Amino acid sequence: MLYGRRGASYTCSVTRVHDRFCALVLLTGLLVVMRPVFAQDSGQKPAEAAEKTAKEKGAPPGKSADKPELPFQIQLLESHIRFENNGDSRKEVHTIVKINDILGARQFARLTFDYNRAFQQVEIPLVRISHANGGTSEVLPSAVADAANPAVEKFPAYQDVRVKSVRILGLQEGDTIEYRVITTTTKHPLAPDFWLEHTFDRSGQVLQEIYELDLPSSRPVQVAISPSSPPAKQDQNGQDDSVRMLYLWNLSASTPYASGSAAEKTEPDVVVTTYSSWEELAACLGEQLIPNQDVVNALYPKAKEIARDETRSARWIAPLYDFVSQKIRTIDLPLGATGFRARSPAEVLSSGYATPEDKFMLFAALVKSCCAVNAGLVQTAEAIAVAGMPRPDVFDHLLSRSGNFSPGVWMDLNLEVAPFGMIPSQFRGKRALLVEPGLNECWSQIPEELPFLGSQKVAVDGALTDRGQLEAKVKYVLRGDNELLLRVAFHQTPKERWKDVAGLLAISDGFRGQVTSVNVSDPMETKDPFTVEYEITQAKFVDWSKKTVRIPALLPQIGLPDLPAKTDAGESAHVIELGTPLDVDTRMTLRLPAGAKVEAPAGTSVTRDYATFSSKYSTAAGTVTASRRVNFVMREIPGDRAIDYNAFVRAVLSDQAQMITLTREAVEEKK
Numbered sequence: 001m002l003y004g005r006r007g008a009s010y011t012c013s014v015t016r017v018h019d020r021f022c023a024l025v026l027l028t029g030l031l032v033v034m035r036p037v038f039a040q041d042s043g044q045k046p047a048e049a050a051e052k053t054a055k056e057k058g059a060p061p062g063k064s065a066d067k068p069e070l071p072f073q074i075q076l077l078e079s080h081i082r083f084e085n086n087g088d089s090r091k092e093v094h095t096i097v098k099i100n101d102i103l104g105a106r107q108f109a110r111l112t113f114d115y116n117r118a119f120q121q122v123e124i125p126l127v128r129i130s131h132a133n134g135g136t137s138e139v140l141p142s143a144v145a146d147a148a149n150p151a152v153e154k155f156p157a158y159q160d161v162r163v164k165s166v167r168i169l170g171l172q173e174g175d176t177i178e179y180r181v182i183t184t185t186t187k188h189p190l191a192p193d194f195w196l197e198h199t200f201d202r203s204g205q206v207l208q209e210i211y212e213l214d215l216p217s218s219r220p221v222q223v224a225i226s227p228s229s230p231p232a233k234q235d236q237n238g239q240d241d242s243v244r245m246l247y248l249w250n251l252s253a254s255t256p257y258a259s260g261s262a263a264e265k266t267e268p269d270v271v272v273t274t275y276s277s278w279e280e281l282a283a284c285l286g287e288q289l290i291p292n293q294d295v296v297n298a299l300y301p302k303a304k305e306i307a308r309d310e311t312r313s314a315r316w317i318a319p320l321y322d323f324v325s326q327k328i329r330t331i332d333l334p335l336g337a338t339g340f341r342a343r344s345p346a347e348v349l350s351s352g353y354a355t356p357e358d359k360f361m362l363f364a365a366l367v368k369s370c371c372a373v374n375a376g377l378v379q380t381a382e383a384i385a386v387a388g389m390p391r392p393d394v395f396d397h398l399l400s401r402s403g404n405f406s407p408g409v410w411m412d413l414n415l416e417v418a419p420f421g422m423i424p425s426q427f428r429g430k431r432a433l434l435v436e437p438g439l440n441e442c443w444s445q446i447p448e449e450l451p452f453l454g455s456q457k458v459a460v461d462g463a464l465t466d467r468g469q470l471e472a473k474v475k476y477v478l479r480g481d482n483e484l485l486l487r488v489a490f491h492q493t494p495k496e497r498w499k500d501v502a503g504l505l506a507i508s509d510g511f512r513g514q515v516t517s518v519n520v521s522d523p524m525e526t527k528d529p530f531t532v533e534y535e536i537t538q539a540k541f542v543d544w545s546k547k548t549v550r551i552p553a554l555l556p557q558i559g560l561p562d563l564p565a566k567t568d569a570g571e572s573a574h575v576i577e578l579g580t581p582l583d584v585d586t587r588m589t590l591r592l593p594a595g596a597k598v599e600a601p602a603g604t605s606v607t608r609d610y611a612t613f614s615s616k617y618s619t620a621a622g623t624v625t626a627s628r629r630v631n632f633v634m635r636e637i638p639g640d641r642a643i644d645y646n647a648f649v650r651a652v653l654s655d656q657a658q659m660i661t662l663t664r665e666a667v668e669e670k671k
Contacts (some may be wrong), residue, residue: 071104072097074206075176079198082214083221083272087191091183098176105171113181114149118160119189119339123182127166132174143167151332155353161337189339190284192219193275195391197268200229200251209251215272217243224271224389267388275390278433282442285392285435288340289357289375291365299345303366312370317402317409318420324363325413326524329353335377335396356398356414363400363413373402376410376432376444383430386443399423399432401444410446417487419526421451425481425580448635454480454582455529458509460554463591470513470541472554474506476532480582483530490532491523502534509556513538542662550659553617553626555586557656560649564639573639578610583631590624595665598624601658606651608644610634615655624660 078094099105115122127139145165152158168177188194201209215221217236225231225247233248247270275281306323307316328348333355340357345365348354354362357375364373377395378384384394400411412418412427429448434441455478462472478486489501502518519533542549564574592598600617615628630652637645 070205071101071107072099072205074098074201076208076210077201077206078210080212080214081196083194083196083216085192085216085219087185087188087194087274089185089194091185093181093183094179095181096176096178099171099173101173105173105175108177109168109171111166111168111179113164113183115162115164115183116160116337116339117162118341119185119187121184121186122164123184124164124166124179125182126178126180127168128178129168129171130176130178132172139166139168143169149333155331155351157343157347157351157353158331158333158338158355161333189288189341190392193273193284195273195275195393196270197272197391197393198270199268200249204253207253209249211249211251211270213247213270213272215245215247217245220274220276221245222271222273222276222389223247226267226269229269271389271391273389273391278386278390279439279442281390281392282433282435282439283437285340285375285377286437286439288342289361289364290373290436291345291361291368293368295345295365296368299349299365300369302349303369306366307370314371314403316370317367320363320366321400321402321411321413321420322526324359324366325411325418326416327352328359328362330359330414330416331355335398336392340392359413360398360400367402371402372404372408373400374408374439374444375399375435376401376446377435378427378430378432378446380426384433386431395433397427399427399446401432401434407444407447415484415488417491417523417526418484419451422484423447424484428580448580450480450580452479454580456480456482456582456584458556458584458586460586460588460590462554462588464542464593464596466544466593468540468542468544470538470554471535472511472537473533473535474509474511476505477529478531479529481580486532487523487526487530490520499534502532505532506534506536510552511536511538511554513541544664547663549662549664551662552656552659553628554588554590555626555628558584558586558628558630558652560652563642563646563649573642575636575639576642576645577636578632578634581633581635583629585627585629587627588625590626592622592624592662593664594622596622597663597665599661599663600624600626601660604651604655606648608648610637610645611648613648613652613655617658617660626660628655 074095074097076094076096080092081089082091083089097104097108099108111124111127113122113124124144127143128136129139130136143166145167147153147163147165148159149161149163152161166179171177196213198211200211215223223245229249229251231247232250233246235246236243275284303316303320304310307319309315329352331353335356338355338357342361343354343358345362348358348362360375364375367373376399377392378397378399379394380396388394398414400413401408402411403409409421410423411421412423415424418424423446428446431443431445434444457475457477459475460472461475462470464470476486486505490498493501498518498520499515503515506513506515513536515534515536517535521528521531523530542551561576561578564576598619600619603616604614606613611630611632611634613628613630615626617624617626619625
């Protein structure tokens with residue numbers, strides 16, 4: 001349903017608060033399917049895949065049975081990582097995998113390893129298959145392919161972002177695969193700094209995990225190790241100026257972990273970083289992403305042309321945002337996939353496409369001629385601990401902030417269809433790392449407010465035929481979080497598939513049938529609300545042979561935030577989070593065939609200081625109308641008002657459960 005409690009954002013990530021009227025999970029899933037795939041970590045993640053498979057089958061991971069419960073089992077996962085003073089590194093991974101069934105064979109039919117050839121090399125010196133029926137074979141060099149990542153294959157400027165893959169044919173149940181992968185990093189754009197994080201497998205699928213970390217001692221390096229996973233060995237060795245710090249873990253599937261399963265962990269087991277503070281990290285990234293004054297001066301004529309205004313002022317921000325957001329295509333690579341090495345703004349402008357980092361670089365070069373500008377790095381799933389270990393890989397999204405006074409205007413250049421000043425809900429209210437050299441305070445909180453009042457209007461104009469078929473036109477007019485999700489959904493979907501998106505929207509709102517036509521406003525016309533209209537037909541919606549027919553009002557169900565969890569003894573009541581203020585207005589007109597009579601339920605009206613709800617039902621001249629409206633005006637209320645809020649929720653749910661009664665006498669005679 002369109003107006004359910006928010007459980008996922010447009011990127012399928014768990015959100016920060018329990019907002020109402022979440023955009024549909026089905027559409028969210030569609031977006032995920034259509035997005036280009038690019039793994040941030042090099043190589044397969046078999047342990048994670050195994051844990052997921054176990055959960056899907058309802059079996060405890062790693063437990064033996066007469067028949068294997070998981071498609072494969074990792075007998076050995078061995079990693080050796082060495083960092084040098086200059087930031088260069090070498091990572092060697094040795095893996096032995098037992099294939100348990102045909103699904104496991106399919107999963108390992110191709111091994112893939114992502115890398116950036118501008119500063120990395122990937123070697124695969126060994127891929128050996130030990131066959132269940134005896135004998136071994138090694139994969140020939142011709143089975144190894146090296147190609148541009150699918151996300152960038154049509155964009156020459158990013159051809160360094162690549163995938164090296166190995167095709168393995170003929171795998172059978174009982175076979176064992178052994179492979180070694182060596183990744184060498186030289187002259188990374190952020191060198192001599194380096195960082196790393198690692199979490200050990202807790203699924204029970206990896207029978208033995210060996211992890212060795214080799215660090216230089218001649219420069220400051222911060223190392224944080226979880227108390228639940230101390231190293232088996234920690235010492236210094238070397239001679240003269242080659243003193244090293246060595247950490248070695250040798251873990252088995254039976255190793256006890258005080259912190260519980262991987263799903264319960266929020267921090268990595270091992271974190272390494274050479275950054276002494278978040279301020280230092282912000283300054284280093286700022287040197288890569290903030291253009292110098294010469295670049296700004298060179299692009300000033302273009303900025304003035306786009307703004308169509310001779311006087312430099314904050315009025316330039318909106319048109320410059322629209323230009324960079326919509327005219328420069330976003331290349332969907334993970335943050336940092338290029339090592340934060342930015343292309344020149346002039347090159348980005350000429351090519352018409354860019355990664356999020358490069359789009360920001362261009363935007364900053366245009367805006368800095370009139371206003372201050374910062375990049376804001378955020379994390380989708382979790383809030384960043386300011387007291388944590390500073391490193392770039394904790395962030396996965398880049399926002400922009402501009403304006404000469406705090407808090408300025410926050411923007412998301414990457415979605416291409418986000419209205420000016422609108423930030424996706426999963427980032428609002430979070431702290432962002434402001435990237436710029438010399439900032440005294442590098443953390444800033446993203447505002448929770450939308451740049452406009454959130455509203456959703458749904459109008460259903462339907463008719464029931466003599467045969468019981470429903471024919472309806474449904475129109476949505478949206479401002480707010482669902483607007484953004486639907487803009488992205490239609491923008492990323494080819495027009496010939498818009499019926500599929502509308503069909504998912506209809507299903508989510510409880511409408512069944514065939515979508516026959518779709519009309520959508522331009523997703524890039526962001527100054528106005530987004531509208532979606534579709535026509536839908538459902539055969540046998542009612543059975544007129546029955547004396548009495550009961551149908552619900554043809555309106556999307558209005559979801560409401562959950563009540564807070566029960567508190568323990570002595571604990572104060574949890575705040576009830578109502579989410580972003582939002583006004584939802586749904587209306588239905590249903591025309592009935594001749595001879596039909598209708599009995600409509602009574603309406604409801606509930607008023608609180610934090611929200612109001614009202615409904616109306618009426619009949620006239622063979623037509624029944626219904627409307628429901630809810631308006632939340634507060635973000636949260638104290639937990640001690642749970643009883644009052646519960647009464648409000650019950651009143652809304654009771655109203656939505658009411659049915660419209662239809663009767664149609666002598667229908668057989670009329671036939």
